[in-house]
Amino acid sequence: MSAPPLSSTASAAAPSGKRPIGDVILSVQNISLRFGGVRALTNISFDVRQHEVLAIIGPNGAGKSSMLNVINGFYHPQEGKVFHKGKERLKMKPHDAARAGIARTFQNIALFKGMSALDNIMTGRNTMMKSSLLDQMLYWGRAQKEEIAHREFCERIIDFLEIEAIRKTPVGRLPYGLQKRVELGRALAAQPEILLLDEPMAGMNVEEKEDMCRFILDVNDEFGTTMVLIEHDMGVVMDISDRVVVLDYGRKLADGTPHEVRSNPDVIAAYLGGH
Amino acid sequence: MFYREAGQFKASYAADQQIFPIRQDRIAYYTLLAVAFAAVPMVANEYWMATILIPFLVMSIASLGLNILTGYAGQLSLGTGGFMATGAFAAYKLSTWDIGATFGLAEPMHLHMVFVFLGAGVITAAVGVLFGMPSLRIKGFYLAVATLAAQFFLLWLFNKVPWFTNYSTSGVISAPPRELFPGVVITGPMAHPVTKYLFLLSLVVLLALGAKNIMRCHLGRAWMAIRDMDIAAEIIGIRPMRTKLAAFALSSFYCGIAGAAWAFLYTGSVEPLAFSIEVSFKVLFMIIIGGLGSIMGSFLGAAFITLLPVLLTNGPRLLGLNIPVDIISHLEFMIFGALIIFFLIVEPHGLARLWQIAKEKLRLWPFPY
Structure with missing residues (x-):
């Protein structure tokens, strides 16, 4: 078990502070995606750099979720290429992307409703578990050791997200905000290099949003996880992201720091409907 | 009042992850095992053994099997009968296989019964994987219809190909007499019901324990993930094909x-x-009534479906009522059907859920909360 250092006191997180933004870790180039006659994405290129928080914004139907789906292999674009760590990524399945270190959360919560919060988070580590069928049936030696080692890691995530009290509760019974947190925990359990967050704060009240922002920034600081997030709350986006990509009708309007994007005339036109 | 977990602290994850984390549950479980292994064979007569307990245990294994596939992995199947037939015929072929003749030995030799059962299971697993292939493409009711193909094809195969019955003219296979240990016959007409019962009970306990263990390991979680939300499961790295086929196997x-x-x-x-x-x-009714996705439910469902008709047939006589046999058999159907509907309305998640609720109530009893 090679667990990364994870401070046991979550509230005292961010000991290391923000890590400097590194090289390009993922690059999408000239992506075009069509569903029949509908052009979801047209000729989109941008880079994701290591340790950064990149926000993708845009009006509804701009193709933001489709973009994430392309990145984690759920959709296969008709044109364009995706480079992951400098290598061109060929057609791959979502589970291959997960194994390559890309995790994600969903706009509509996609938890496993019949399982407890702990089991949901443990499922995030399934790809790292190797014990055989027979080991598992006997639950001796290897399988048990593995379970306990991964349980320890998951308990640290539970501690970090402050959801100790609900670890054994079936997630179907949890309120919305906590479900979102469990979903983040499940994605974190896989120790991803890149974390795709699809509207992590949708439908939350101000306090819940603040909590979620704190978790996102803490994860970014502490694990150096690269984040790509979609968000509609402009205040949140401007505050937490290092860079912003703006999409509109499947095209890229702008790409830059929050400040640059805010003063971009095209962006203002798209959002305010001016000329 | 006595069912309390207060004061039972878990100091390690191993202790927290055991099957029965509450001490009273553990005691109940071991008591049940002791009763089943020691007391029942002493008390029950041959009729009870041969016509009630043995079929109940056999059906428990089958409903455990279907619960793994439908209750845990979420793949609806109507091929259980076909797979059971495969097991029966595979066991017949394996047990009548003369290894001595195949390998040119002087004396006839047969596979040991334990290996016959294991071999029958493994062969059926392979057949199950074959018929599980459509599950990669289709889901839900459509998959159920596809598994019907297994049901009909397999039965047709065993009916039409005389090799499976060792060319018996009647198409019926009979279990050859075999010993578990020297002197202890477990199959064939000479086998004593108590021996069969104990062998079957050991099999059931091991299989149930194995299933329970898998459900708390990564394969079990992968199945439940596929069941609850297959897309999310795939996106966190679970391979759908392998996982579904493992469930079928x-x-x-x-x-x-x-x-x-x-x-x-x-x-x-x-x-x-x-x-x-x-x-x-x-x-399928057993696992729906007993509880989908529950090991306990598999047993409760099997008990409900196999034991209730016996109770309904014998109940009036035991109560001293003199009802004609034909009326009893009609009444049996009516009461049985009514009870199924009643239970499904009261608790759609099955008897296992009722049991769980009862336990939760018991933890608080006699206080309301």
């Missing part, structure tokens, strides 16, 4: 052993028709 392994046990330990001789579509439905 293990489920069929259990169903195969159940079929072999049905033919060898319960009826003694069997024809393909004994594993008709009715059996598939029966097992």
Whole structure:
């Protein structure tokens, strides 16, 4: 078990502070995606750099979720290429992307409703578990050791997200905000290099949003996880992201720091409907 | 009042992850095992053994098998009867296989019964994987219809190809007499019901324990993830194909052993028709009534479906009522059907859920909360 250092006191997180933004870790180039006659994405290129928080914004139907789906292999674009760590990524399945270190959360919560919060988070580590069928049936030696080692890691995530009290509760019974947190925990359990967050704060009240922002920034600081997030709350986006990509009708309007994007005339036109 | 977990602290994850984390549950479980292994064989008569307890245990294995596939992995199947038939015929072929003749030995030699059962399970698992292939493409009711193909094709195969019955003219296979240990006959007409019962009970305990253990390991979680939300499961790195086929394999392994046990330990001789579509439905009802996705539910459901008709038939007589036999058999159907509907309305998640609620209430009793 090679667990990364994870401070046991979550509230005292961010000991290391923000890590400097590194090289390009993922690059999408000239992506075009069509569903029949509908052009979801047209000729989109941008880079994701290591340790950064990149926000993708845009009006509804701009193709933001489709973009994430392309990145984690759920959709296969008709044109364009995706480079992951400098290598061109060929057609791959979502589970291959997960194994390559890309995790994600969903706009509509996609938890496993019949399982407890702990089991949901443990499922995030399934790809790292190797014990055989027979080991598992006997639950001796290897399988048990593995379970306990991964349980320890998951308990640290539970501690970090402050959801100790609900670890054994079936997630179907949890309120919305906590479900979102469990979903983040499940994605974190896989120790991803890149974390795709699809509207992590949708439908939350101000306090819940603040909590979620704190978790996102803490994860970014502490694990150096690269984040790509979609968000509609402009205040949140401007505050937490290092860079912003703006999409509109499947095209890229702008790409830059929050400040640059805010003063971009095209962006203002798209959002305010001016000329 | 006595069912309390207060004061039972868990100091390690191993202690927290055991099957029965509450001490009273553990005691109840070991008591139940002791009763089943020691007290029941002493008390129960041969009729009870041969016609009630043995079929109940056999059906428990089958419903465990289907619960793995449908209750845990979420793949609806109507092929249980076909897979049980495969188990029965595989066991027959394996047990009548003369290894001595195959390898040119002087004396005839046969596979040991334990290996016959295991082999029947493994062969059925392979067949199950084959018929599980459509599950990669289709889901839900459509998959159920696709598994019907397994049900009909397999029965047709065993009916039409005389090799499976060792060219018997009647198409019926009979369990050959075999010993578990020297002097202890477990199959064939000479086998004593108590021996069969104890062998079957050990099999059931091991299989149930194995299933329970898998459900708390990564394979079990992968199945439940596929069941609850297959897209999310795939996106966190679970390979759908492998996971679904593993569910088909293990489920069929259990169903195969159940079929072999049905033919060898319960009826003694069997024809393909004994594993008709009715059996598939029966097992499906068991897990729906007992509780989908619950090991306990598999047993409760099997008990409900196999024991209740016996109770309904014998109940009036035991109460001293003198009702004609034909009326009893009609009443049995009516009461049985009404009870199924009643339970499904009261608790759609099955008897296992009722049991769980009862336990939660008991923890607080006599206080309201």
